[in-house]
Amino acid sequence: MIEFIDNSEPWRPTTSGERLLFLLLTNHKEARYLSNVLSESGLRFARRYGDWSNFLVGASLLHVQQRLIKLGNDVRDTVPNRLDQIRELRARTCDILQLTPIEYDADFGELIQEVLISAEQIHKEPSAGLKRLVCKAGSQCCYSCGRLFGGVYEDAPAGLKATADHVWPRALGGDSVEQNLLPACESCNCIKGHLATWHMAWIQPIVFSDIDEMNGPPPIPREVQMALHMRAATAYARANGTTLRDAFLTIGPRDRPAKIDQDQGYDFFNMRVHDEARTMIKWIPG
Ligand SMILES: [Zn+2]
Structure with missing residues (x-):
């Protein structure tokens, strides 16, 4: 019913930000929990069941993603060394995801890398x-x-x-x-x-x-x-x-x-x- 969360690859990504979103989509347990609760609640908008639930799950995941990228950007600004950036992000990402690394279904290191790469894009203007x-x-x-x-x-x-x-x-x-x-x-x-x-x-x-x-x-x-x-x-x-x-x-x-x-x-x-x-x-x- 909730189309957004049922697909591991909702479309073909070309940017790190999209890959980050898909990692969150497929492996974020809270989002999947929310998705299940909404499905079972029979929540509907006008005559449609899926749209409203889909909107709520998608919006909440994007909120998490924005917070992660902001954190990635802060860490890049304050921690000089890449390895230390990864270590710092590892510790602080758990707070945002409200999960421990072990409860996150996928490779946590991959997620951290994608957060860091996504945060780097903020400052990259396309060349003239x-x-x-x-x-x-x-x-x-x-x-x-x-x-x-x-x-x-x-x-x-x-x-x-x-x-x-x-x-x-x-x-x-x-x-x-x-x-x-x-x-x-x-x-x-x-x-x-x-x-x-x-x-x-x-x-x-x-x-x-x-x-x-x-x-x-x-x-x-x-x-x-x-x-x-x-x-x-x-x-x-x-x-x-x-x-x-x-x-x-x-x-x-x-x-x-x-x-x-x-x-x-x-x-x-x-x-x-x-x-x-x-x-x-x-x-x-x-
Ligand atoms: Zn126009």
Whole structure:
């Protein structure tokens, strides 16, 4: 039922941050416990059982990951020697995981290495040459909003500028390598921030309350539309075993937000920004 936790390799990772997330997903006993409790509780959102539980487990794991990377960064700043960094991290990671190394199912050393490598990415800017390469490749459109670079728009009267966006953000261990970069306009790049998976969307706009159905769909904040885009890309990447970057390139920029099930209200889980034909994802569970 909880799709996020049932898969050891939810999509093909290209960065240390993604590998770290998958290590936590498959081996973090607390998360698996939470997943089981939620499954058995029959918790549901509107008519759907899996989405809400999946969101809670994913958000809690990402929270753990963020704390681990922050710790990794602090240790890098204060402890000079790599071996001592690993020793220090080993001791302090247990507090965050609330586990002893023995209770962690996988190789604890591998986890520590991945935390340290992920923390290193925070400071690594892509080179000017790599940024140029990424911005000049492809269709010359923002991968997120689909607008043409150079075109004049309300928020870019001097012409839309291309920037290299980290598909998996640096703050979460996203490497500055070509496989993790896509051309995005400045405003999409800026609004996306550290959004790495749809689990990171704020909880508040999950329910779009006080909707006047007569006056059409409510304005959906761009962050939420991006989270829906991320959700579609994640689902595509998992179904096809691709990287997130390739998933974004295949499904293309986001469309206008639309309801999935017309009989249900406007909430995060009942919205989509890609149709079934483009993603081959059946949005309404069978
Ligand atoms: Zn854009």
